[in-house]
Amino acid sequence: MTIDRYTCAEVFARLDDYLDRELDPAEVELVRQHLETCEKCSSEYRFEAGVRENLKTKLRRIEVPASLTAQVRAALADPGATDSE
Amino acid sequence: MFRHPARPGHEVAPRRSAGQFCRVSASTDVARPSLEALLLPVLDRAYSYALRLVRNRADAEDLVQEAALAAARGFSGFEQGTNFGAWYFRILTNCFYARHRRRETTADADLDEIPDLYLYERAADLGLHGTSPDPAGELLASIDRDQIDEALVSLPNEYRVVAALYFVQDFSYAEIADVVNVPVGTVRSRLHRARKLLQLRLWNVAREHGLVRGAPEGSP
Numbered sequence: 001m002t003i004d005r006y007t008c009a010e011v012f013a014r015l016d017d018y019l020d021r022e023l024d025p026a027e028v029e030l031v032r033q034h035l036e037t038c039e040k041c042s043s044e045y046r047f048e049a050g051v052r053e054n055l056k057t058k059l060r061r062i063e064v065p066a067s068l069t070a071q072v073r074a075a076l077a078d079p080g081a082t083d084s085e
Numbered sequence: 086m087f088r089h090p091a092r093p094g095h096e097v098a099p100r101r102s103a104g105q106f107c108r109v110s111a112s113t114d115v116a117r118p119s120l121e122a123l124l125l126p127v128l129d130r131a132y133s134y135a136l137r138l139v140r141n142r143a144d145a146e147d148l149v150q151e152a153a154l155a156a157a158r159g160f161s162g163f164e165q166g167t168n169f170g171a172w173y174f175r176i177l178t179n180c181f182y183a184r185h186r187r188r189e190t191t192a193d194a195d196l197d198e199i200p201d202l203y204l205y206e207r208a209a210d211l212g213l214h215g216t217s218p219d220p221a222g223e224l225l226a227s228i229d230r231d232q233i234d235e236a237l238v239s240l241p242n243e244y245r246v247v248a249a250l251y252f253v254q255d256f257s258y259a260e261i262a263d264v265v266n267v268p269v270g271t272v273r274s275r276l277h278r279a280r281k282l283l284q285l286r287l288w289n290v291a292r293e294h295g296l297v298r299g300a301p302e303g304s305p
């Protein structure tokens with residue numbers, strides 16, 4: 001039998017850390033158990049997870065311009081020259 | 086079965102440690118890599134980060150180059166075998182703060198007035214929770230990357246830094262703490278506030294662009 005040991009408030013206080021995989025395994029399990037039995041918290045969790053995933057996807061990395069790579073290479077080859085500009 | 090969010094194959098697993106990002110071999114048998122060999126592989130990440138700190142490509146390029154020069158000057162202090170990416174991002178962040186020392190501030194009291202789960206509640210106002218299988222996706226579907234960038238760069242500097250490291254670089258709290266040189270608890274607090282403010286501003290962006298109809302705009 002599974003015992004739901006966290007209250008909604010306790011889960012909410014840990015929601016960021018749970019979503020960001022910053023909880024220790026024991027706490028992960030307790031949060032997970034609560035989410036399995038609480039539709040309200042589960043709904044909030046799914047929504048917040050969706051927001052983060054959506055933002056991370058849209059804020060993807062942008063390829064560095066070739067000109068910048070060349071400038072950095074040149075600067076590292078002769079840092080004094082760029083420094084004195 | 087409830088699933089914890091994770092990358093494929095990493096369900097419920099701890100995040101990668103800070104040192105796993107761009108780790109360099111600590112073997113004494115291997116010659117010390119050049120700065121160029123270490124820096125070029127992280128240049129995409131650095132440019133993407135810089136672009137979310139400053140507001141245009143020219144300033145982002147200047148920032149990355151300035152940080153590269155600072156890294157060259159301080160490279161003797163880089164400890165081989167430690168996290169080069171965090172080391173360089175720390176320099177880049179310091180360069181950013183040096184240029185933008187006078188930061189815009191949003192009073193903590195104003196931030197505290199933003200309710201938690203701001204977008205969740207707005208989605209509720211729109212009736213999405215009962216009708217959509219993916220309320221978050223539906224709410225954000227009409228907001229494009231440029232608009233999210235716009236909202237991100239509008240954050241006060243200290244929140245923008247941690248939010249960029251989190252959303253763009255997917256850094257852990259420990260990695261962000263390492264880059265920003267603050268305790269993990271401070272990262273957690275700043276990220277929480279940054280996410281609240283970002284949700285509010287995304288909602289306002291959506292409203293300004295006529296993408297959603299709903300509750301009045303927030304004030305911060």
